[in-house]
Structure formats: C-alpha cells, structure tokens
Amino acid sequence: MPEISLTLPDGSQRTLEEGATTADLALDIGKRLAKDALIGVVDGVELDLDVALPDGATVEIVVPDSDRGLHTIRHSTAHVLAQAVLELWPGATFAIGPPIENGFYYDFELPDGATFSDEDLAQIDAKMREIIKARQPFVRSELPAGAALELMADHQYKRAIIEAVTTGGQDSELAGEADGDIISFYRNTDAFVDMCVGPHVPHTGHLGQFKLMRVAGAYWRGDEKNQMLQRIYGTAWADKKQLATHLHNLEEAAKRDHRKLANDMDLLSFPSTLGGGLAVWHPKGAAVRKLIEDYSRERHEQGGYEFVYTPNLANGKLFETSGHLDFYADGMYPPMEMDNGTYYPKPMNCPMHCLIFDRGQRSYRELPLRLFELGTVYRYERAGTLHGLMRIRGFTQDDSHIYCTEDQLADEVASLLDFVISVLKAFGFEEFVFNLSTRDPEKSVGTDDIWELATEALRSALDRHGLEYGVKEGDAAFYGPKIDVDVKDAIGRSWQLSTIQADFNLPDRFELEYVDDDGGRKRPIMLHRALLGSIERFFGVLLEHLAGNFPVWLAPTQVSVLPVAASHEAYAHEVADRLRAGSLRTEVVEANDPLGKRIRNTKMQKVPYILVVGDDDVANNTVGVNVRGADSPERDVAVELFMARVVRENEERLAEVGTELPA
C-alpha cells in the first residue's frame, strides 16, 4: 500500500496510507482528537474532515475551541437553523446565512409574506435540537451551475447567488455561499440541502451550544430598495461554559447600558411628549455634562482656540452656499417659512464659522485660525435609527474649524492628534484605534492634487506619531479625507468619538481668502474636527465605560455625609460645609432611615465617598470613610486628612477613586 507523508503545524511528520483523510490523521494522533476534530486546514485551505489528503501536505486539525473551530460551528449551526425553518414553514425559502462575531444569522422569506415573531424562536429552537440529536452528516457534493440552478429551482435567492457568482460578480458577501463555476452543496437529509462553500462539522452532533437571540428584518443584499427578509440571529459556542459566559457578558453589558444608568441615577430622560431623539438633562446629569464641557473649554483655551457662538437657525441661503441643502436636505429639519426668507435649524456649525472667517480681511499672520464652539445642532435622524444618547436628533458638538495654509496642514493635524489623545485620556480611555479614510472617486469634489496633498498630510501626521492605523479606502466625506479615532471601552467595545477632516470644498464655496506674505490672495484649507464628537454621545459612551462610576472630579455628588443618628446631624452638616468650602459637591443624608438603608441607597447612586459620622467622630473631629468599591470602611479618619485627599483627586482630575490612602 502506497503511503503519504504529512506535516503537522508543530513540524512533526506522520505517515499514513494513501487515501487517508484528516479524520484518519486525527485518529492516528489520538482518540480524543479524533472525537473533537471538526475540519482540517490542508496547505492553508479549510476542508471537510473526510477529504483525502495529498502527499506532502501540511495539515492542521481544527478543534472547537479555536477561531476556525468556532467559525465552523457557527456556520454549521446556521444550516441547522435553515433546515428547521424550512421544515416548520413549508414554502419558505432561504437566502444567506453566514457566521458572524459570536454567532450566526440566516435570512428567510416566509410564504405569503408571513413574518417571524419572538414566540416562534422556541419552536425553531426545539426543531434544531432534534436535528442536532439526530447527528445528521453534512455531505458535500458539487454541481455545475446549470444543475445547481435546477436543484435550487424553488429558491429564488439561492438562484440569484448562483447567477451572481457564475457571471463573475465578485462579492465578498457571497463568498461563503458559492464560488466559481462549480457550485458546492451540503446535504443533511433527503429533504434538506443548502448551497455552501463549506467546510462544515462532520455531523450535527458537534453542535448544540447555541441560543437563538432575536428576530429582525433585513433587506436582501443589504439594499433598502430590495425585498425585506426575515432574519434570525443566534449565538453559538464550543461548549456550555463559553455559551454561559457569553450570555453573562451580555447581561453585564446591559447593566451598564447608558439608558438604564441615566434613569437609575436620575441623570437625564427622553420624555415622549418632547419628541423622539430629544433629551432633557436633570440636575445630576447636567452637573456632569457641565464638568465635561468646562474641561473641554479649559483645554481649548490652553490650546490656542478662539471661542465663538453661532445661532441655532439660519436662512436657507446659507445652506445653499454650503451645499448642504443639495446633499443632505433629508437629514435636516424642515424649513420655516418667514416673511423675510426660509429658515432651517442648523445641522452643523461649519457654514457659520466660515462666515466668521469671511468677516473682514484675513492675513496669513492670523493662521492657523482656530474657531471653537460647543455648537448645538439638529439633524432629522430617521425614526428607526434613534438610540438613547448614541443617536439623537438634537446634540452639541465640541466643534472646531481650523483655517490654515497648505504648509501648516501637516503640523496642525499632528498637534491635533496629540490634543485628541490627551483629552480622551483625561476621561479614562486608554486604548485608541485610528483610521484614515481616503477618497471615493465617485463621490468627491476637488482636484487630484489637493486630495493627494491633504491625504498625505493626514498620513504623515499619523506616521510622525508612530501610530498604527487602518485605511478605509473610499470612506472619506465628499469634501476631503479624514482621520477617525475610536476608543476601546472597559469591556472591549469600540466607539468612534473623534474625527479630523480636511476640507477644500467649503473654503471654495464661501470664497474664503487670506492675504499671503507675497501680498497675493490665497484660499485657506479648512479642518473640521470634533474631539468628544457629540457631548451627548460622549456622555453615553463614558457612562457605559465607567458603568456609572464617575471619578471624583466628574461625580455629580462627590461625598455623602451620613449621621449615625439625629444627634449627629449638626456635626454632619458642619463636615459637609467644610467640604463644600473646598469645592466638593457634598450632600448630607439625614437620619430619617436606618443607617444601613441610607448606605445602600447612597451606594446605589455610585457616590465615590460615603462618610459615616457618629459619637466617636463628633468627639475626635473624624469621619468614617467608605470608598466606592472598597470592602470595608476606614474609621477615625481626621477630617482635614480626608478633605486634602479628595480635594487633590478633584483638582487633579484623577481617574481613580481612593488612590491616595490616608497616612
């Protein structure tokens, strides 16, 4: 019997009989591996376990607890979902069902326009578990396009995919469905076959640690002009523990949802009578917001920005000049017809800043001119897109427009990057991701030269800082390239906050000019930039990042003083007055309820410091200190000592609470 020689990822060699498969290789290595093996990676290509191996191949055996393994499990689970749905809804058809982060989805069209509801999930889940219990094999077959079309005669979306790939249409979304002229299929039973590139787990018995999460609508091929399909999302994992961990993480994320915390901590609300996507800030939320804005102003003042104010309304002519009425009228609130013109709520501040630049003659000596405004704008976001503070219709940008010369552009962007990082770090963000978005030739204005110049300026600024960054080809705004800055939050989620955009469209439209050192008139380049982005959205991100545990300098109440009994109230107020004199936001919670209850309530409000004062403290001029997050209180702390520590934390805007323990 001829033999083949195989190389394992660790470099070791194995010799097997010709015709041996990855499954045979796994068995040759060990029983346990043979049981766990899902697919093989043969010379870099993922293949089913039962494919015969070529001589000399390098083979990696994929087990569940790996990226490739999870991917395969999720992909195979999606097939099981499709099988269940097609069985439960005769006449249903299916479209695309890929693995995604943490799970999978599958899109369906039900007969007679029927839709899924949440109640259907239990039934589908039960059917899927039957299929899994039956340990159905995934049997691969291949057909030429013509026969494939015939096999999928009843499934218009699958046929559309076959036609798309066989006519040479390159499409990453369809890459997992079919590829090239030979179409592959995976058959689980006589009744169920799905078109798929594969590979899949050997049989459905390898699956089962999944949960169907939700039903949703989704457009065919992601285009809102197309048919709306019914999508089911699920999560799937290698083992029970991973699944439980994932579900637990979702619960933890829900606990820090900014909408829940904003409600629980009485920070702000979205009264339905106010209208969708509009928030009112309650005293405690407003206190935090004001501190964020104060800090922003302070930093901009130090950074050489000049502060401006502009109105919330503008004559429509302004937005005709800027071009926004042509491009973005859909996103603007509708016009107000007045006897002297048509007015719109402003959707951005830039045109007004251009008016300020344009007032009077500008000299190159004034550049870079940095105009800054906490500018409130209104955008008519579509109803279905609103999401708490993250997507809102009225919001305030920490907006600046910088007018500079071509020569100044790169330096200006470079110093902006420092500024961005420094400001975001002050709020406790540690990890940043940078992206450079480049020109979309189809949707852009301006010459090649100036795009090149601007893109190079952004690129060189990133390089100069030694920052790693991704490039999003063609993702720029129509008027110029941009750098976006995402932050990673405490539980690893990514949020886009800052943006730095070069613009050579608006200076043109507004015919902005400065007088250069040679006496000639030149057009400035304009940079748009927002650091926090929208204050509202930033507040939401920060709230979730911190899970509501604002550092001392941002906490709406920094210290709560709790007298043990009514007899200690006078002393409690005395302590509170001293703290307030040190500019600490301090509350006294009087002894109307038992101490335990007041401690509980105050802790639930996430107050950084809770002081308990009783007989000993009155006698010795001390306090009992409960540091947020600490296990046990510190007793008999001298008031001056406590105060010095918290005043320092407050003034130095320290990110952590209780970093300095009393001596």
Next chain:
RNA sequence: GCCCGAAUAGCUCAGUUGGCCAGAGCGCUGCUCUUGUAAAGCAGAUGUCGUGGGUUCGAAUCCCACUUCGGGCUCCA
C-alpha cells in the same frame, strides 16, 4: 423609512379566554423607631391603563391610525 415587539402609579413590573371599584414591590406622605456600614415597623395617598378612533351590553384586554420606546436592517454631512 422598513421588519418584529412593547407602552398599566415617580421606578420595576403583574393583570387568564373582554366582565364587580385596576394590583404588587420599591419610592412618596404621616406616625413610631434614633440607628456605626447594602432594604426598620405601622398607616395613607397615588392611575386620562401612551393618544385618538372603532367593535361590544361591557375594553387595560379585540381591531385601526398616530406617538414614543426596544431589537434589527438601511442611513449617519
């Protein structure tokens, strides 16, 4: 805007197939308790059951429209 779902007291929620005066816990008010580290006791008040219309002898409950919210899709200057 599109698909699915939800809206009941300040908050979190219960309210069977339509049927007495719409409930609970927390919170609130009052009284008692005077408290040393995560929920004291008793009593009381709380409601346009999101809004408007319809079906019905009768609607929180069924139907329609609208508003707002949640999960997605699309969009995000």
